[in-house]
Amino acid sequence: MKGQAIAIALVIASGVAMSVMSLSTLKTLDGTRAAYYERxxxxxxxxxxxxxxxxxxxxxxxxxxxxxxxxxxxxxxxxxxxxxxxxxxxxxxxxxxxxxxxxxxxxxxxxxxxxxxxxxxxxxxxxxxxxxxxxxxxxxxxxxxxxxxxxxxxxxxxxxxxxxxxxxxxxxxxxxxxxxxxxxxxxxxxxxxxxxxxxxxxxxxxxxxxxxxxxxxxxxxxxxxxxxxxxxxxxxxxxFITDELAGLEAMGLVTPIIFMAVAAFLLNMVMTRVIAMQREQIAALKAFGYYNLEVGWHYCKMVTLIVVAGVVAGTLFGVWMGHGMAALYAAFFKFPIFYFQFDLQTAVITAVLSVAAALVGTLNSLRAASQLPPAEAMRPAPPGKFSKTIIERMGLQRLLSPAWRMIIRQLHRQPLKAVFSVLGISAAVGILVLGNFMNDAMDFLIDFQFRQVQRQDLQVSLFEPTGIDVVNDFQHITGVRQVEAFRGLAVRLRNGARSHRTAIQGMGKTRQLYRVVNQNGVDQDLSRDGLVVSDALARKLNSRVGDSVVVEVLEGERPVTSARIVGTIDDLSGLNAFASRDFVNRITREGPRITGAWMTVDAEHLDDVYASLKETPYVVGVNSKEATIDSFTSTVADSQLQMQSFVIGFAIVIAAGVVYNTARITLSERDRELATMRVLGFTHAEVSVVLLGELALLTLAAIPVGLAFGYAMVWLTTTSLATDLFRIPLVISTGTFAQAAIIVLLAAFASGWMVRRRLYHLDLFAVLKGKE
Structure with missing residues (x-):
């Protein structure tokens, strides 16, 4: 059983490693931040x-x-x-x-x-x-x-x-x-x-x-x-750091649950088979005077030993992963001292929960072992009930070879085992989708935010609200092709007891360089007096289109007025509010003013434009869109690549563990049948079809279920991790689905190949002997 035990221990180790890494890093980060704040x-x-x-x-x-x-x-x-x-x-x-x-x-x-x-x-x-x-x-x-x-x-x-x-x-x-x-x-x-x-x-x-x-x-x-x-x-x-802590907490709590559930299912399959194979030994032990509790405790120790091995390996790997995460955080979050600190309490709780989940998963098998009467145990297990499969009822069995008829009948006899096997493999597919979808989300976010919404090359911010005439100064800079001005206004929006501090972006009639669009590319109309706000901001204010909100201006004379929400957009960053520039200027009672401009420039004159802007006294900031994209990708790339590699590795462990254990159990249950087929003249290839065809059907059935499961997990992730700063788009490409399916198929193929080797070592003489 060493192969099966190792496979199960690896699944447990994967969940424990994610929990130890995430929750220990969470506690380290939170504790370091609290101490830094206080000191x-x-x-x-x-x-x-x-x-x-x-x-x-x-x-x-x-x-x-x-x-x-x-x-x-x-x-x-x-x-x-x-x-x-x-x-x-x-x-x-x-x-x-x-x-x-x-x-x-x-x-x-x-x-x-x-x-x-x-x-x-x-x-x-x-x-x-x-x-x-x-x-x-x-x-x-x-x-x-x-x-x-x-x-x-x-x-x-x-x-x-x-x-x-x-x-x-x-x-x-x-x-x-x-x-x-x-x-x-x-x-x-x-x-x-x-x-x-x-x-x-x-x-x-x-x-x-x-x-x-x-x-x-x-x-x-x-x-x-x-x-x-x-x-x-x-x-x-x-x-920013609070949002990161929330993500670590979600990862540390949700991911291990999936792995523990899969491990409990695998242990249940293995222990059920072991107990079925050892009926005679159990009967002999009870005949010699062993109590039910002693027999049950024997199998509990076997389960616990496998779990403890997985917990120890997962804890060590989680500590190693945690040091890697700490190095990434130390480069990004600036603390005087920041080292990964292993959280023993988290490890102990994770270990206890792993053992508890495993024992709960095998409870039915353990009860069967401890309560099996000696006389009943000494008799061979009764054969399964036979009934026609759906294919046979439809008269389609003639289209199948004898080997495939055996496969269909075996699945029909043990539907629960087949269902749980499908669910276990689908969990691996879903985790692969979850691990890889972030690349799709980031690609969509960059395309949407920096190519559909922000079409400018530069954003120029002014020292204070200034007259519209400065736009002419910008247009006369050599290399500047197009300029669009905006008026940013700091406000607090209120709706009853709810409020939020933000800025209204006042925009001109022509909006080619910065668009107010939904994720489907539809522009929002800013010609009417009122506000177009982010969906997230509308939810925070508990407002809908048509509602009025109080606008408290936080600069100048600080007037207070009301404005109607005339539209919402499903943007991806910040809690934003947009309006026409004329509407914003009327609110401030200051006349035409701007606080910045977007512009496009010729690439060959970019350095000249920079030089001119450096010498302009009322310019307080210049942001390059390309520089923002570079910063975005470099900020996300390191942590995303590392986490993605962990998730893919763990998903492969789940897929291989489920398929390998299913194949090994099938081989153990049907070794006499398969050996008999060899004696009767079936070739290795034909016997392999009986053994591995069942696994192939289960894997193929699990893939669409796993893709749906992955989509659900992605939806849950994007919903739970949405913050005021970022909303992760729910975007999954066909390539991500295909990659998840291919990786699981390869893991299943490798597991099947390992089990198939055992077919060459079947004892063909044993089947000629009757059981004693």
Whole structure:
């Protein structure tokens, strides 16, 4: 039985490995994040405003529930990085001239702190690593219209930016976005902010109401151009890592259940056959005085031994996989210290559940062994009941060879065994579909987001809302072919007790460079006064087309109005709202204004366009679509490739385990029949058809069931993993279905070939002897 035991142990090991890897990594990541937040005082509420005096800090401290507040200056600037033709974006954050910030404290990885009186800065590690910067290197930045040199004297980490990304980006771009911490006096002088600030973060007292503090804080900052306060759950870095934790938890809980169910089924098949083969031995043991419990315990130990072997192997492999995942996370999530920590509690719980699942799966067989009366056990098992198959009732048996008639009759006699075999193999097919569909989803997402929706080459962001005349400036840049302006407006949308902080994207009448489309390619009409919102945003606000929502503008004079939802789109990223630019300008009561533009450029003049934009003082950011695609693919590729290889390997284990065990059990049950056929003159090929034809039918029947099962799992995955940041499209290509079917067929072929070799070693003389 060693082959069957190894196959079952490998199935158990696969589920245990996924559980240990996912849940241990989850606990490591969550524990590291919590310790980092606490030790380095990550804020709980954040707020931006136009400009306010430093005395605001004491007033904020008096808001009930506020434990600590910290004012600072935050500005986005254009960077000129050596060797990088396009402009990069730098976020400058002020820090005290001496000492450390009250909140969001920094961890100095290398170098030293800046000295007052010099334009020395600290740089985030992701940006520094991407450009191989060392303490002492420098970059140029346009500060308030003046070109200045920033000397990087230290490389740091911040709990506020575990993922170093701009809140307006869909994914991190470590090459084109950098974080810099600048002494307070230098920031005040560079941006004319003496004695003033424009950003605030704070922590709360235990038991304080975050919503109440945010409401009071917004009221306080109204006079200073507040743009809306928000909690930690809306902070981009925190949301990003929280979504990753949710994915790990789902993987660690759902996947092992599938493997344990398959393992329990395999053990049930094996133990049922073993007990049937050992009826005489069981009877002899009971005749000698062994109790039912002792006989049952004997087989329990056999099951437990197989499970324990699988648990040990799976735990070791899960630890190895966990170290690989930790290395990926350490490169992406920036913690001072991050090492994979094996979670013994998870391993113990997984082991107990594996043993319990196996024993439950074999409970019926164990009960049969322990309760088998000695007299009954000494008699041969009664033959199965014969009845005509459907094919025979239809009179089609003459179309089949004798070997195929045997196969059909065998399946007809044991329908439950056939059904469970089909379900076991279909689980492998479904897991392969689930593991490979992500490639299809990512290909569709890139095509939809970056070729159907975003058709521009560059997106240019302005320092503040500006007159429409700047579009003419862009159009006169050599190499620029087409320009479309937009007006982004920070708002909070409310519907009763539900609300969400987002931005309305005000767009012009001509929308060729950025389209508002559904996944089927149908454009949404923005000509009517109202909002077109993401389906996800509509669900969050509990709103439908035709409903009105309250629009609280979070900039300028901060007017409050209402708007009707005139359409929804099934987009794939963010919780977005779109409207005509005229409608947005009427809401703000500021007249025609824009905050950015999309443009297409000639490839041969791209560097010239970059150079011109670098010298434009009111441009605060330039995003290249191709650079975003590169960042997207490089961010997803490593982790996706590694997880895909694990899933494919585990699915092959399931397929091979089910097919191999089914074939071995069939061979054990029918060895006398097959040997008799050989004595009667059947060839090896004809005998092989009887043995392996049944497996072939089961595998072929399992493939369509498995494809449907895979589709259901993909739907469940896309539904459960949908977040405010991303919605994974439910897209499965024909190639993915075909690949899953082919891999399972190959695994079945390999298993069948291994079992077929045993046909050459059948004892042909044994069948000539009667059973004693």
């Amino acid at each position: 380095y005082r990550f804020a709980q509420v954040f707020a931006g405003f136009k400009r306010g005096p430093r005395t605001l800090e004491s007033r904020v401290q008096h808001i009930p529930g506020v434990a600590r507040a910290d004012l600072r200056i935050v500005q986005n600037v254009n960077l000129i990085v050596p060797g990088l033709p396009e402009p990069a974006v730098g976020k400058l954050i002020s820090i005290p001239d001496h000492g450390t910030p009250k909140l969001n404290q920094l961890y100095l990885r290398r170098g030293r702190l800046p000295e007052p009186g010099r334009l020395e800065v600290l740089v985030g590690e992701s940006f520094a690593n991407e450009h191989s910067f060392q303490p002492g290197d420098s970059v140029e930045a346009i500060l308030n219209g003046r070109l200045r040199e920033l000397t990087m004297v230290g490389i740091v980490l911040s709990p506020e930016y575990i993922v170093e990304m701009d809140p307006g980006d869909m994914l991190p771009d470590f090459k084109r976005f950098g974080l810099f911490w600048v002494p307070e006096t230098e920031m005040e002088a560079a941006f004319d902010m003496e004695g003033a600030a424009n950003d605030l973060s704070l922590t709360l007292m235990r038991g304080a109401s975050e919503d109440d503090v945010i409401r009071r804080l917004d009221n306080l900052l109204d006079d200073w151009g507040g743009v809306g306060s928000y909690g930690r759950d809306e902070h981009m870095s925190h949301r």
